């Protein structure tokens with residue numbers, strides 16, 4: 078699900094107020110907003126404007142905001158669509174509240190934590206895919222790029238050149254990326270939230286009349302997703318980037334009373350927002366072929382997120398009060414321009430070159446095998462031998478009138494030239510019978526061997542296997558047992574040891590995860606306390622300033638006892654926090670390690686099972702008999718190729734039984750072949766025939 082093929086979605090959200098200007102602001106059905114304003118400059122005339130939006134979010138919970146604004150974009154990102162959710166509005170209007178929410182209350186958490194929660198829940202559901210999630214957190218402050226996660230270790234990719242080395246770079250497909258911005262691999266909601274909180278701690282905030290905790294920068298929290306199918310044959314995979322953007326608020330310098338650094342920041346903020354408006358205007362105007370993205374760091378960084386191949390959603394945050402009506406008008410104007418921007422989201426699909434190569438190699442191998450069958454038959458002058466190799470099923474369906482040595486030679490040549498797979502198939506479809514046997518397969522004539530699919534009544538039963546698992550007890554049927562059942566048997570017998578190790582590793586992983594959860598709670602609690610003390614300290618300082626500064630007898634400013642206590646407590650908490658955080662990191666590393674072990678064991682168990690299953694149920698009885706005769710050689714413990722090589726040794730011995738002196742020559746010859754590669758099939762045949770003579 079995604080919001081593809083339309084214009085940018087726009088939502089208007091009002092900050093709750095007891096003084097909502099009902100006479101000036103009217104919310105009409107279908108998301109329309111009507112604003113009236115008295116213009117003092119035009120004889121106090123009443124002007125009114127109407128704006129279109131997709132929905133007005135007035136007096137609604139954070140949960141409802143998430144569901145309306147971000148839910149489909151997040152799901153779209155998992156399916157390979159890029160997405161952007163951006164909050165725009167006057168300072169103090171609730172952008173950060175909408176995007177991040179308040180750290181203190183779970184119920185009031187914003188879009189980013191909810192998106193991470195939904196994302197990882199979905200990842201757990203989509204078991205058929207391996208979904209990899211990386212995070213980055215970019216801050217644009219006074220036209221400089223800052224990495225809010227540069228202090229976090231465990232950077233999995235990204236050229237972390239540090240703030241000085243950071244720049245926006247254009248990607249070949251029209252996208253952009255930030256060189257030097259760290260990317261962090263995360264495996265769970267918890268890991269992702271830790272990074273979010275860490276980044277939040279590093280954000281630059283300032284205070285002015287309209288917002289005591291005003292964000293002085295634009296922040297882009299990006300979730301990079303890659304989703305690959307677990308099926309090896311599936312070379313296709315999808316990627317996407319989900320940008321969650323909290324813009325700094327526009328501000329009227331007179332109203333906010335900013336001065337000094339805050340004033341300078343405000344000027345940068347207003348300037349970059351006006352560049353953003355220009356870019357949006359150009360994007361919405363289809364006659365314009367140039368969009369001025371490079372005018373500011375913000376527009377450049379958002380180049381691939383403001384329309385085009387992206388599900389873009391804008392939240393226009395406004396005050397509902399009469400005193401802010403001019404700013405509200407300007408926010409809604411921006412929102413209606415944004416609504417004119419067209420989006421054309423498309424799935425970001427890629428092909429894995431390695432898997433493609435593997436698929437092509439497999440196809441080439443099948444074609445080669447066909448060719449070898451053809452060459453071998455021609456070179457041995459077998460007359461009128463129709464052969465059909467169905468390359469789709471890879472199944473040799475008919476081969477008639479071949480004498481026993483010729484069939485054996487073809488086996489030999491196939492093995493030497495084509496390796497295991499066709500041979501396995503051909504062994505399945507070729508039935509060797511002694512000359513003159515009744516009830517022929519594939520219309521046997523005289524002393525030759527027939528190949529083909531015999532009617533059930535004519536199939537000779539295979540010797541009963543002596544293997545001691547329930548599937549082999551007296552079973553004459555050729556159809557292999559269901560894999561699910563076979564897997565249980567395998568785990569109890571051949572795979573019991575690796576299965577036991579896997580269980581042990583899983584238990585260890587669960588324990589480490591439990592420790593990690595506990596530690597995360599401790600660290601989060603410490604962070605909450607730090608925030609709380611920081612707020613108290615701020616209040617204490619404001620109160621002290623209000624009352625006037627105490628001076629010592631030497632004329633030095635003196636800190637009040639209450640303030641000093643808070644400063645010391647804060648220092649102590651920060652030291653504790655750092656230690657706990659370090660412990661958290663090392664436990665997280667242990668969790669990663671255990672996950673790796675579990676993955677490894679699981680893969681080994683599955684691989685050995687596949688091998689065991691193939692060799693136990695899919696190999697022809699002839700080969701199974703050889704394997705059993707091999708004593709210590711057990712299915713599942715040696716490669717199938719090796720097993721087949723044994724089978725050929727056996728055939729060779731049969732062939733060379735009449736001329737035992739040829740054996741050492743033949744062995745030497747085989748060693749040479751192994752070094753230089755096999756000769757063409759017809760040469761092999763002649764060599765073998767000569768040896769026979």
Ligand SMILES: Nc1ncnc2c1ncn2[C@@H]1O[C@H](COP(=O)(O)OP(=O)(O)OP(=O)(O)O)[C@@H](O)[C@H]1O
Pocket residue numbers: 091092093166167168169170171172173174175179288290291292293324325326327394
């Ligand atoms: N919908 C809301 N419900 C409850 N409180 C809100 C809501 N919107 C905003 N607030 C409160 O208003 C204050 C200012 O909000 P916030 O910091 O999110 O504004 P902002 O638009 O991000 O401002 P700035 O641009 O200055 O950073 C905060 O204390 C926030 O908790």
